[in-house]
Amino acid sequence: ESRGQKGKILSIDTAKYRAIVEGVNMVSKSEKPNAKNTNGGIVKKEGSIHLSNLMIVIDNKTARIGRVLDEKSNRMERVFKTKKEASK
Incomplete structure (x- = not known):
C-alpha cells in the first residue's frame, strides 16, 4: 500500500x-x-x-545503500548499489 x-x-x-x-x-x-x-x-x-524497505532517491534514480571496506583507510564506507561509489 x-x-x-x-x-x-x-x-x-x-x-x-x-x-x-x-x-x-x-x-x-x-x-x-x-x-x-x-x-x-x-x-x-x-x-x-x-x-x-526504504530506498534513497538521488536525481530521480533509486539506490540501495550498502557498506564496503575501504582498503586505504581500512574503514567501512557507504556505497550506493547502483553507482558503486562511496558516498560521504
Whole structure:
C-alpha cells in the first residue's frame, strides 16, 4: 500500500531499525481530549517503516545503500548499489 511513495524522512530509530517517513504508512490513532486537542477523536499520523524497505532517491534514480571496506583507510564506507561509489 505504501509502495512507490516518496517522502522526507522525519526520524530514524537506530535501535529498532525503523524510520518515520512524511506522508507514508498513515495510521489512525484515537486520542483523548487534552489541552492541545480539546475535542480528541481519531487522528491520522505516520507509522514507522523498517529501514530495509526504504530506498534513497538521488536525481530521480533509486539506490540501495550498502557498506564496503575501504582498503586505504581500512574503514567501512557507504556505497550506493547502483553507482558503486562511496558516498560521504
